[in-house]
Amino acid sequence: MAMLEIRNIRKSFGENTVLKDISFGVDKGDVISVLGPSGSGKTTLLRCMDFLETADSGIMVFDGEEIDLAKASRARQSEVRKKCGFVFQNYNLFLNKTALDNVTLGLTSARKINSAEARERGMEMLRKVGLERRADRYPNQLSGGQQQRVAIARALAAVPEIIYFDEPTSALDPELIGEVLSVMRALAEDGMTMVVVTHEMGFARDVSSRVMLIEHGLIVEEGSARDFFENPREERTRAFLRRDQNN
Amino acid sequence: MSGDTIGLLADSFMKILIPGLKMTIPLTVLSFSIALFISVLVALIQFADVPVLRQICRFYIWFVRGTPLLVQLYVVFFGLPSVGIMIDAFPAAVLVLGLNEGAYCAETVRSSLEAVPSGQFEAGLCCGMNYAQIMWHVVLPQAFRTAVPPLFNSLISMVKNTSLAANITVVEMFMATQRIVGRTYRAMPLYLEVAFIYLIFSTALSWLQRWCEKRLNHYGGV
Numbered sequence A: 001m002a003m004l005e006i007r008n009i010r011k012s013f014g015e016n017t018v019l020k021d022i023s024f025g026v027d028k029g030d031v032i033s034v035l036g037p038s039g040s041g042k043t044t045l046l047r048c049m050d051f052l053e054t055a056d057s058g059i060m061v062f063d064g065e066e067i068d069l070a071k072a073s074r075a076r077q078s079e080v081r082k083k084c085g086f087v088f089q090n091y092n093l094f095l096n097k098t099a100l101d102n103v104t105l106g107l108t109s110a111r112k113i114n115s116a117e118a119r120e121r122g123m124e125m126l127r128k129v130g131l132e133r134r135a136d137r138y139p140n141q142l143s144g145g146q147q148q149r150v151a152i153a154r155a156l157a158a159v160p161e162i163i164y165f166d167e168p169t170s171a172l173d174p175e176l177i178g179e180v181l182s183v184m185r186a187l188a189e190d191g192m193t194m195v196v197v198t199h200e201m202g203f204a205r206d207v208s209s210r211v212m213l214i215e216h217g218l219i220v221e222e223g224s225a226r227d228f229f230e231n232p233r234e235e236r237t238r239a240f241l242r243r244d245q246n247n
Numbered sequence B: 001m002s003g004d005t006i007g008l009l010a011d012s013f014m015k016i017l018i019p020g021l022k023m024t025i026p027l028t029v030l031s032f033s034i035a036l037f038i039s040v041l042v043a044l045i046q047f048a049d050v051p052v053l054r055q056i057c058r059f060y061i062w063f064v065r066g067t068p069l070l071v072q073l074y075v076v077f078f079g080l081p082s083v084g085i086m087i088d089a090f091p092a093a094v095l096v097l098g099l100n101e102g103a104y105c106a107e108t109v110r111s112s113l114e115a116v117p118s119g120q121f122e123a124g125l126c127c128g129m130n131y132a133q134i135m136w137h138v139v140l141p142q143a144f145r146t147a148v149p150p151l152f153n154s155l156i157s158m159v160k161n162t163s164l165a166a167n168i169t170v171v172e173m174f175m176a177t178q179r180i181v182g183r184t185y186r187a188m189p190l191y192l193e194v195a196f197i198y199l200i201f202s203t204a205l206s207w208l209q210r211w212c213e214k215r216l217n218h219y220g221g222v
């Protein structure tokens, strides 16, 4: 049975229907790349899955527990969120906190872990992303790539079952993309379950176990990374891949 | 300047400064504490969009900002006794100055809260934090930093507004000066002298502001 399953998620903003009817499952250890043109609803999908937006309808089954995405209570939402990490396109590090405090704040405040233990775990996470020497820096004293790695450390610190990434490298200068991708690659090798919205075809092809193409709020094609790239079923997928090659 | 003027200024200096230290400063400190407390409360109610309370807050701000401070002082000190509510001059002045400045500061604090990017709040949610935790650890500290310069504006204008309390019999610096003028008929040097003392107070606050901003700037520009 899938660790996480999304069934028939729908979401509109006013007249604009962004997610029409999307269903998919995530197994433990999966790395799913979500591809799609701009405006196709990828960010909205992730945000609905972490209750940053409220879906109009849809069911989430997480560890066998069914949750109504449209009607989940605050308590339920925060219960689910505690099992998930979220990495934003623009990092969203707490600007008034150092790198280390960014990583530990959720532990000490939301999870009531004592500060010594949180600090230890925080340093361990920063070490994982290669930033233990930047622990006392504030976000504005870090490069974009470093900030995004702190954001990943922050997501990891809570020991989530799954991490959602929303275009984690698209706000970065080209020369900084590699350091973030290699952290993500290491996570994938560690067996972390991840859903990654990305435009990085190399990452999708080499690192993810499965790939999903979304357009106009529907899944165009979904399959193993190998099938998706080498043997796409849909003409639309072939066109998408061709256009990307030309870029 | 004639020797007689210098003598007058020297004699009166302490007579004006002491009510300044004993009245103007406590009046400012107490009123501003009340104003800060009210403003954070009112701003949070509006920010969280609490029904009913929100309307009450809007009404309070609308009323206070729409009426002169002097009129408010008169209503509380001279008006309320006619409906059986007697408040001494000093507490009445504290109450009115606090409520008055609270309305202005509430708008300052509210706009500073709204200036914190929504991603900061969302990141807090994704870390499993609840509303209160996010406000306390993330949003309020950032909003506070934005609010410091305009809040100091309010504080400095409050120092000067305390002179209006003279109208309701509080013997603060300005009233003390008026009394000396009444005895000596030397309006020009004495009013300039009290102006100078107000200037010293405001300047000290400007220094304090600079010091606070420097301390709060440790995490740099946003």
Ligand SMILES: Nc1ncnc2c1ncn2[C@@H]1O[C@H](COP(=O)(O)OP(=O)(O)OP(=O)(O)O)[C@@H](O)[C@H]1O
Binding pocket: A013, A016, A018, A036, A037, A038, A039, A040, A041, A042, A043, A044, A045
């Ligand atoms: N809060 C919102 N209010 C109104 N419309 C929104 C909102 N958020 C997103 N949309 C609309 O929903 C559609 C999908 O947006 P979304 O951000 O999910 O796309 P995306 O696939 O992530 O695109 P990109 O690759 O550019 O990030 C867009 O048309 C966008 O304008």
Ligand SMILES: [Mg+2]
Binding pocket: A042, A043, A044, A166, A167
């Ligand atoms: Mg997006």
